Amino acid sequence: MGTKKTLPVTIRDVAQLAGVAPGTVSKVLNNAPHISEETKARVEEAVRKLNFRRNTIARSLKMSHTATLGLITDDLEGVFTMSMMRGVEAVASAQGFSVFLCNSYGDMAREKDHLQVLLDKQVDGIILLSGYKVHERGAPALDLGQVPTVYLYQYTRAVSASCIIPDDLGGGAVATRHLLELGRRRIGFLNGPPHYEATHRRLDGYRQELTTHGVAFDPALVRVGKWNEASGYQMAHELLALSDLPDALFCASDSLAVGALEALRERGVRVPEDIAVVGFDNRNFAKYQRPPLTTVALPLVEMGTKAGQLLIDAIHTGSPQQAELIEVECQLVVRQSCGAVGG
Amino acid sequence: MGTKKTLPVTIRDVAQLAGVAPGTVSKVLNNAPHISEETKARVEEAVRKLNFRRNTIARSLKMSHTATLGLITDDLEGVFTMSMMRGVEAVASAQGFSVFLCNSYGDMAREKDHLQVLLDKQVDGIILLSGYKVHERGAPALDLGQVPTVYLYQYTRAVSASCIIPDDLGGGAVATRHLLELGRRRIGFLNGPPHYEATHRRLDGYRQELTTHGVAFDPALVRVGKWNEASGYQMAHELLALSDLPDALFCASDSLAVGALEALRERGVRVPEDIAVVGFDNRNFAKYQRPPLTTVALPLVEMGTKAGQLLIDAIHTGSPQQAELIEVECQLVVRQSCGAVGG
DNA sequence: TTGAAAGCGATACCAC
DNA sequence: GTGGTATCGCTTTCAA
Numbered sequence A, B: 001m002g003t004k005k006t007l008p009v010t011i012r013d014v015a016q017l018a019g020v021a022p023g024t025v026s027k028v029l030n031n032a033p034h035i036s037e038e039t040k041a042r043v044e045e046a047v048r049k050l051n052f053r054r055n056t057i058a059r060s061l062k063m064s065h066t067a068t069l070g071l072i073t074d075d076l077e078g079v080f081t082m083s084m085m086r087g088v089e090a091v092a093s094a095q096g097f098s099v100f101l102c103n104s105y106g107d108m109a110r111e112k113d114h115l116q117v118l119l120d121k122q123v124d125g126i127i128l129l130s131g132y133k134v135h136e137r138g139a140p141a142l143d144l145g146q147v148p149t150v151y152l153y154q155y156t157r158a159v160s161a162s163c164i165i166p167d168d169l170g171g172g173a174v175a176t177r178h179l180l181e182l183g184r185r186r187i188g189f190l191n192g193p194p195h196y197e198a199t200h201r202r203l204d205g206y207r208q209e210l211t212t213h214g215v216a217f218d219p220a221l222v223r224v225g226k227w228n229e230a231s232g233y234q235m236a237h238e239l240l241a242l243s244d245l246p247d248a249l250f251c252a253s254d255s256l257a258v259g260a261l262e263a264l265r266e267r268g269v270r271v272p273e274d275i276a277v278v279g280f281d282n283r284n285f286a287k288y289q290r291p292p293l294t295t296v297a298l299p300l301v302e303m304g305t306k307a308g309q310l311l312i313d314a315i316h317t318g319s320p321q322q323a324e325l326i327e328v329e330c331q332l333v334v335r336q337s338c339g340a341v342g343g
Numbered sequence C: 001t002t003g004a005a006a007g008c009g010a011t012a013c014c015a016c
Numbered sequence D: 001g002t003g004g005t006a007t008c009g010c011t012t013t014c015a016a
Helices: A011-018 A022-029 A037-050 A056-063 A081-094 A108-120 A168-181 A197-212 A229-240 A254-267 A300-317 B011-018 B022-029 B037-050 B056-063 B081-094 B108-120 B168-181 B197-212 B229-240 B254-267 B300-317
Strands: A068-073 A098-103 A125-129 A149-152 A162-166 A187-191 A222-224 A248-251 A276-281 A294-297 A325-328 B068-073 B098-103 B125-129 B149-152 B162-166 B187-191 B222-224 B248-251 B276-281 B294-297 B325-328
Touching: A011 A022, A011 A037, A022 A037, A056 B056, A068 A081, A068 A108, A068 A300, A081 A098, A081 A125, A081 A300, A081 B081, A081 B098, A081 B108, A098 A108, A098 B081, A108 B081, A125 A300, A149 A300, A162 A168, A162 A300, A168 A187, A168 A197, A168 A248, A168 A276, A168 A294, A187 A197, A187 A229, A187 A254, A222 A229, A229 A248, A229 A254, A248 A254, A254 A276, A300 A325, B011 B022, B011 B037, B022 B037, B068 B081, B068 B108, B068 B300, B081 B098, B081 B125, B081 B300, B098 B108, B125 B300, B149 B300, B162 B168, B162 B300, B168 B187, B168 B197, B168 B248, B168 B276, B168 B294, B187 B197, B187 B229, B187 B254, B222 B229, B229 B248, B229 B254, B248 B254, B254 B276, B300 B325
Parallel strands: A068 A098, A068 A125, A125 A149, A149 A162, A162 A325, A187 A222, A187 A248, A248 A276, A276 A294, B068 B098, B068 B125, B125 B149, B149 B162, B162 B325, B187 B222, B187 B248, B248 B276, B276 B294
Antiparallel strands: A098 B098
């Protein structure tokens, strides 16, 4: 009637039951060559009978790797963070890795602490995920030595690590092209604040595509604000006050687009007949707008999986880190706010 | 000129430098009693000089605990998940624990796999986080043995574990009371779908508070729909079609409230003058509504910290798991949609 | 093809 | 108070 504390079953137990040496069991477990079919079978049966599970800790101690990744994020509040994490988690667990989640709140001291813990825990690799501001990131808050590292949603040149960012320029271009191909020529551009990398690159894509199509860039058509709806609302009204009205609005975020949509509604301009609207980010509310918003999708999950895969590859090859800058394509999501579908 | 692979410095190295035995070093590190000030100082200096860090893996092997928690979540997409995770991460790292992040997608097979990995990695405790549907959860997908477990945002009776849920009933009551105290008597209730626990408990809170204040419950005033804006829009219109109009609308989610607000605007009814509106959840868009939405805050972060703290406490005490059901208070967030502030 | 034994690095018990 | 040493569970080299 006493409490029965189940003692862990070890490789020795298995060896004993199978009548072989512990080392042999280990080899079988690792699918090592030069093992007779017979002993292999005996070992496997013993494993099954005893319900044996290898002690990962002991294994890690001996092998000095842990099948574990560290993920440090800037903000666990950001609307984009979650999807990237989801991508990372997915590849990681599909390939037998676990991932530690750490929140640095954008504070270097905290980042350092977390990094120290991760190093102590002997993670095999580290992902540094953070908001995509305009100033590129510097080195990690702690010297990571040989531990493979990848930067996600930001880039750095301070350190030799792979960096994963969205192809904002391409995204800006594809949206603009869509509008151009639909016959729009005076495309207003509602932009976000200048301290974001995305702001500049989306604008670049817009300008680039304009000149490709032989349309002159008109500075009067671009406005700079915040990322939110209120800002989109206000900037749209500004553009609507122009003597030479735009026939399309490219908004650098979906929130801006929602604000713009409201302003247009207020003014009684029809979307997309009078003015076509396209957003950016593909937030989940985009499809619920009236009309459903055509937008450019930020490939968040894919960026996460890419980061995870790159890291795991680096871990497996063990070769020194490459300093690759990877831009993941931003796909256009066509809905009804530009008149290309159902309109 | 060869690559200098930095060999890890061990406790033996420290011992040697300090001129003491390894065991002594270990004691100093653990602040054990019965150590002379002098050797303590010598050891500490050696530690500093060599920049020694204890090997956590070896330590875990010996001590059979890892200062690590596992967090398995249902959906890494849910709007509420993130905040709870933030809470968990915060307490955990503040108390020296790291947390493994696992996504089960609500799939028991995946949950089982993750649980197995977590057990293999010898986490000290596990948090099961998932959507708060009406059917209580069963046991974990795998027998967790003695590993402390807490259920977050759901409850179970299948297993002896602490469960953390929001006090939806209290939340329903506090919102209703607020309306009642503001003099409203015909309070419409826009509810979510019946397969959520929250749906029932918020309604219960509403009814309970009504009777407390001697106001008769009128079934004609309650509507059941989905959680989203469209549903709120439609249900509000239904209530507006009543001959005996409501003077307030209690919406079981902020999204419902947003839809309701739109319907009211369409009908030209003034908020809060004609009809007061209160939401539930305190989503971040609530404060940007016009008028800013009074709502009941879901204490997500707090629930996360509570879960983490409870788990860590259970780990430290080592006593058998309690089967406590903890309801975390939902606070009323007063803004302007009820006329209590600035109106 | 298999067995024996030496560690990985830290801890804790038992002597002194 | 402090030093020696067995041990946690697994892997791997070296002999046989």
